[in-house]
Amino acid sequence: MDDDMEMFDVFAEGSGSLLSGNTDKKELLSNSIQKTEMNKRKQKEARERANKLLGELATGNAANKDVVTISSDDDDETDDSDTGILSKRSKKENTAEELPGLASHPRNNIKTVESEGNCSHEVVLPPNMEYVPLKPRTTAPAKMYEFQLDAFQREAITCIDNSHSVLVSAHTSAGKTVVALYAIAMSLRDKQRVIYTSPIKALSNQKYRELEEEFGDVGLMTGDNTLNPDASCIVMTTEILRSMLYRGSEIMREVGWVIFDEIHYMRDKERGVVWEETIILLPDTVHYVFLSATIPNARQFADWVVYLHDQPVHVIYTDYRPVPLQHFIYPAGGSGLYEVVNMQGIFREDKFTEAMNVLSQVGDAGQGGISRGKKGGTAGAPHVVNIIRTLKERDMIPVIIFSFSRKECEAYATQMTNLDFNTEDEKVKVKEIFVNAISLLSEEDSKLPEIGRVLPLLLRGIGVHHSGLLPIVKEVIEILFGEGLIKTLFATETFSMGLNMPARTVLFTSARKFDGKDYRWITSGEYIQMSGRAGRRGKDDRGLVILMVDQQMGQDVAKQIIKGAPDPLNSQFRLTYNMVLNLLRVEGINPEFMLENSFYQFQNYDALPQLYANVERKKRELASYKIDGETEISGYYQMEKQIGVLKEAVKEVVTKPKHLVPFLQAGRLLHIVSNDKDFGWAALLDFHKKANPVDPLGLDVMYILDVLMLLSAESAKNLSDITQLRPPNANEKGVVEVVSVAISCVSEISAVRVKLPQNLKAYEGKQSAGRVIKEVLKRFNGIMPLLDPLNDMKINDSVLQENIIKLQALEKRKDSHPLRENSKFDEIYKQYEKKLELEAELKVAKTELKKAQSLLQLDELKCRKRVLRRLQYCDENDVITQKGRVSCEVSAADELMLTEMMFGGIFTDLATPQLAALLSCFVFEEKAGGTKLADDLSGCLRAMQEYARRIAKVTKESKLEIDEDKYVESFKPHLMDVVHAWCTGASFAEILKKTDIFEGSIIRCMRRLEELLREMVGASKAIGNGDLETRFEEARVLLKRDIVFTASLYL
Structure with a gap:
């Protein structure tokens, strides 16, 4: 087994318990349970503050106050299998609107610290902790610098000297690394271990080189390399740190500081969840240095860390650029x-x-x-x-x-x-x-x-x-x-x-x-x-x-x-089967614990005061609307809606190309409506066809019309994006421009055709055409004669005919409605429309509030557990099985697929190069052209795809959304023949002739494949399958050679 795998302590086989006769691990488990109890206490503190604040919120007196948890006295109880630590709440009776009880985290204290220079300094403190000013250093600094430090660097270093965690948010190249170097130097001075995490392996290698030259006592742990793992300072990827935490590595007992470089990478859709898992799982005894590009919600992130680990976190922010x-x-x-x-x-x-x-x-x-x-x-x-x-x-x-x-x-x-x-x-x-x-x-x-x-x-x-x-x-x-x-x-x-x-x-x-x-x-x-x-x-x-x-x-x-402002740091938390199984395996915490403590959940809790205030504001505004004769107005409104539905049905038939194209002559006036914006009447110049980009076969044809229409001068500056165009306002002078619109934007077809000027490219020619359209409208008193779908366009459609008859009857009823005789009708009708709009807004606001106060993704967790039970990865009591233990070992690729294939025996019958080739489908992610495979490879590919369809079927039956075809296609076979050739001894030059994929992409895929093979070796070992362990190891040895695995120049 590789050195980096030996660093990890492996769970005892059997029940998956950590308690198999290991005193140190019992201590680790005790710490985990204590952490869980602490979170329960946090919830209790929240409840104690709830009753007071709820009354203030209900009367609108808490606009600037924070919302807290409201739970029942039996909050610590659990129900069947899917409610766990911190996730069960009662719904406290509220107003007549039956808004659910507000659930939130206890609010931390925030103190603004006077700072020097061009930076701001805030400290976030746990609820029951008073702010104590930072003490100036009285001894020699842990590290000296040959240059004058900037204000934000001095402030951050003072925090570290006081053993306080710190988040430094500053522009690229501002000098954030200075702060990390000081934390490392202080840890080494104080005989503590320090972990430096980075988002990518290449950056880890570079940082290792820099830190090793600076401090000497530095190690490296990535998926590809392990160097000096017993060092006091270890550089590693965040995935490695997460794996160590799940496995209860003894290293964590000696760690004083963890440095997260490029923490803003947590917003990455694919890998951001790894940062959240890691920060949640880290022990409270560790201190942190977070280095980030400028993020507008830096304090919110620090607030979350304080909530998790019950320790102060300082936020040092600067938008100062040393070089303007x-x-x-x-x-x-x-x-x-x-x-x-x-x-x-x-x-x-x-x-x-x-x-x-x-x-x-x-x-x-x-x-x-x-x-x-x-x-x-x-x-x-x-x-x-x-x-x-x-x-x-x-x-x-x-x-x-x-x-x-x-x-x-x-x-x-x-x-x-x-x-x-x-x-x-x-x-x-x-x-x-x-x-x-x-x-x-x-x-x-x-x-x-x-x-x-x-x-x-x-x-x-x-x-x-x-x-x-x-x-x-x-x-x-x-x-x-x-x-x-x-x-x-x-x-x-x-x-x-x-x-x-x-x-x-x-x-x-x-x-x-x-x-x-x-x-x-x-x-x-x-x-x-x-x-x-x-x-x-x-x-x-x-x-x-x-x-x-x-x-x-x-x-x-x-x-x-x-x-513009920098992008905020928003959570990308999502559940994975590997996460769920690992959390089921660890006693004292569970998947609900991870959900409850995620930054995703925290951000939703943070929005509660504003969401609640928004609901109350909408309710008050709605209550202020008193409309006389509302019943009659409602009937008239419903008739208007029905007319709109019928008009849309008629339009859908009339604007079909087979009906409309014969009438698309130059000069035809068309009523254009796009993105709910009414552009009025426009003159057709020409039309053309093009393939619909949404249709992969290219069989669907779109008709694009070039029309002259009146636009606001400001929006006309960018004619390529019709979504940004708008008609001129009432008091705004417009300009006439040629715009390309889809045929679906045609609302009405006039019976009028106009003669257009010759030179429509020139400004004067376009404005002249605009005056012609305006004159025609004036001649018809603003009511343009339309082509009759039945008599003029000769459309033979019984449903269309029926809809037109209904439409004419309704419009006649509408024109003769008694309300039309009321001189204030227009004013009353607008009031009624506004009331309906407010009702819709209130409904949305309530939905957002309900969603924010619930334990998000809990339904998805239940469904994922259902999948795991049906596939026999855990039992009804959430105890993981042998299959579950195998899946816990796999994080580099789809754990369910690989486990099902392993237990299905598909790997047993494959030659070693075939096995490696098949596994390449799990780690290659780029788009590529089609590939023709040899029979032996296409056969095992089809077998793998059959497993994918089975898993998709179980997933769908378990009420999780999944596109079966997309899931099957996510396993890409484009490098199967390349990997097969490589594992049978072909040179790199030879395999490049088999594909037009970039050489770096090939190497990245093979390196990820080697990492997956190492995990498969560990998975085989976990269930005592020596034959498979040998097969996967043989494939790894065949893969790991020559230029594909040349050592980094930084090492």
Whole structure:
């Protein structure tokens, strides 16, 4: 078994209990039970405050007070199998509206501490703890620095000297690492162990190198490497720390501090839950240093940690940048940069307008613009080259160029053919570093084309950095960039995370990105993270950020991107089977405990005061509405609704292409309604067909109409996004523009066609057409004659005919309704509509309150337990079985699938290379083209897919939502033949010929596969299956060779 696996204490087999004759483990269990009891006490404290605050809330006197838990006196009781620690609450009788009892955590105390310089300092304290001012250090500091510390660094270090946990929230490159280094130095001085966690293995390797050079007594534990595990300071990934906590590792008994680097990574949808599990499971005796980019809800996060661990947490926040930034826009097709935000942070509206005017003059993405389309071309390469050439001439390098596609990064780099940034001496250094690194490879691997084509770029000071590169090449590029030997680096946004490698300038090749579903504007948080790489402390007086824009963007959009707030730290907590089973295995806590204490639950509790106040406000506002003759008004309203339903039914038939297309002649006036916005009458210019992107087969055809319609001048600045367009307000002068709309936006078809001016591209031509439409409306007194669906359009549809007859009858009744004779009818009707709107808002507000006060995801937990019982992973008493123990060992891939396949014997009949190939489906996640497999591989793939369908069936029967086809397709076979060839001895060059997947992606998949195989070895050992243990180990040995597992240059 590998060293890193030996670090973990394994649970006793049999019942899964921790109590099998181990005194130390009994102590650990006792601590766990004490922690549970402490949480019960917290709930009791909450109840004691509830009655007082509830009365205040009900009368609206607690607007600035916090809501607390209301539970029954028998709160500690549990029901059957699915209510556990802290999760059972009674519903206290409330108002006539029967709002459920308010459930919340006891509120912590918050104290603002006077701080120096440009930072803020708050401390969050447990409810019963008084604030005691921090004591100044009286002895020598644990670590000395050769430079003057910033205010936020001094404040944070004072907290650590007082053995208080601290969250430091500051911009990228502000110097947060200084605080972490001090905590490590103090731990080593005080003979305590300290754990440094990071979100990714590459960052862990880099941190290990830095800390090992600084302190010496440093170890590393990742899925790939274990070095010096007995060291006082251990660098590890958060997944490793979580695994240690679940297994009751003895290391935790000696740990004084845990440092969480890049804690804002907790908002990652896939892996953020690991941070939450880890923070919840850590013992209360540990102190914490959390390092984060700027987050607006830093205090809320600290509040949660205090609630969990009953210790003060300080929040040190600064938005100070040691090197101020200037922000520029480069409009595609233009020839200059426009400073839109200066070094004082002021948005310059005049310069932004100038940039957008340039874009308008050349046309969106015109004249060689940088529009990419969906295939990710690089039409903007000439602009990138021109900008970089200008930056070189003005001594504004090094520069990081961020693109949102790996292929784009490489394509841009290859366009730099005539640029050379390095001197001859620098070229010698580059070659020396490169050759030394590549010497770690075998002779055959060092001749890979992927390695050979990198050196010419590196010699000229040009680099590429993305996840698809060979790891050794990526690390060489990082080292060269850090040494100042790469002046122009083309990178994806992953380069902005963690690695402390700033530049003089940052350039964005686009303001839009594809996020897996849609092309969208980048968020302010993404912009802040990447632009934060601009400006090198101690070298630059300012950093430059350049945003290339290839289409019109509104001023509000630009301000939101460049000047917007950072993304908040929101929980991504979700249940997993591995989590549920591990918590069932540990006595003293249970899955409900994890739910109750999650940041997800905490954030919902935090919203309770506002949600409750919102319900009360809506109720008071609703009670103020007294409408005379409400019964008659209600009847009239229902008739209006029915008319609306019938009109929509008629429209649905009339606007079908087969009925409408014959009447789509140029000049036809059409009534356009889009996104509930009524644009009035528009003149048709032309129409065209295109494939519906939602239809994977491309059989569904969409009709797009080009129409001239009246828009507000402000919204017309960005015609590409119809959702942002709006008609002009009553007192607003509009502009007539050509807009493309879907055929479904047609609300009515007029019988009128107008003759349009010839030149509709010119401003005057469009406005002239607008005047023609206005004149026609005036001629018909605003009531446009419509095409009759039956007589004019000749639609033969009995249902349509019936609906038209009903519609005409209802409209006749409506026009002759007695209420229409009331002079105040319009005013009364608007009041009634407002009342209905308020009733709907109240219903939503009550639903949100009810959801927030309940134990969230409890229903999902019940369903997951149901799945586990049906598949025999645990019994009716939640005692895990042999299958459950196997699943507890697997966290690198789908634990249920792998366990079912293991117990089904599918692995027993496979040759070792086949076994490795099949398991690759569990760890490869990228999109790729189809692959043709040999019969022996396609056979085992089909068998695996059958297991997936069985699990999906049980999941669906257990009332959990699941898309069976998507679940089956989540196991991707695209690297099966590659892994099979590798395990039968093929060279890396040979396997690259089998696929067009990036070489770095192949290596990442194989490394994850090796980690999974190690877990499968442990799972086999846990149930005493020596044969399977040997098979998985053999596969691991076949996999782990040559360039795929070359050691990191940082180690």
